[in-house]
Amino acid sequence: MEDMNKIVYVVDDDEIFHFIIKKMLGQQSDHLVVTSFLCAEEALEQLSSTPQPTLPSLIILDMNMQRMNGWDFIEAYRGLKTSLKNTIPIIMCSSSVDVRDMQKVQHTPELMAYITKPLDKNKLKVIEEYL
Structure with missing residues (x-):
């Protein structure tokens, strides 16, 4: 068992x-560091700018944000990921239950899963699969 923090x-504009x-x-693991970003650009x-060993193990991404939304983030990430040592799995999390959004997720290789808000224990299990 590695004792490194994950x-x-x-990335979500909702502070709640x-x-x-x-x-x-936090209730799941002491070795988890959650870094919050209220906008995709940050x-x-x-x-x-992060040194490779301290890259995240997972990105949880909101679809609907001001200025730059989740899809825009993925487009920008595609340009960036060639310079990253590891591919970082991304889970999109949104309050949208629009079928078109879910279909778009299936055709986006960077996205491992799509979960809807609000979170519950089952949706948390999906997140934990990628940690």
């Missing part, structure tokens, strides 16, 4: 969601 980026996910993930900037 880092999770939460950050609070809830930190609480839920998360991208952090990804491009």
Whole structure:
């Protein structure tokens, strides 16, 4: 068992969601560091300037945000991921239950899963599969 902390980026413009996910993930593991970003641009900037060993193990990404949404983030991430040592799994999390969004997720290789808000224990299990 490695004693390294795993880092999770939460990219969402809803501060309450950050609070809830930190609480839920924090109850699961002491070796988890949740880093919050209220806008996608900050998360991208952090990804491009972070030393490789401290990259996140997972990104939880909101679909609907101001300025840059989740899809825009993925487009920008595609340009960035060639310079990253590891591919970082991304889980999209949204309040949208639009079938078109879910279909788009299936055709987006960077996305491992799509979960809808609010979070519950089953949705948390999906997140934990990628940690």
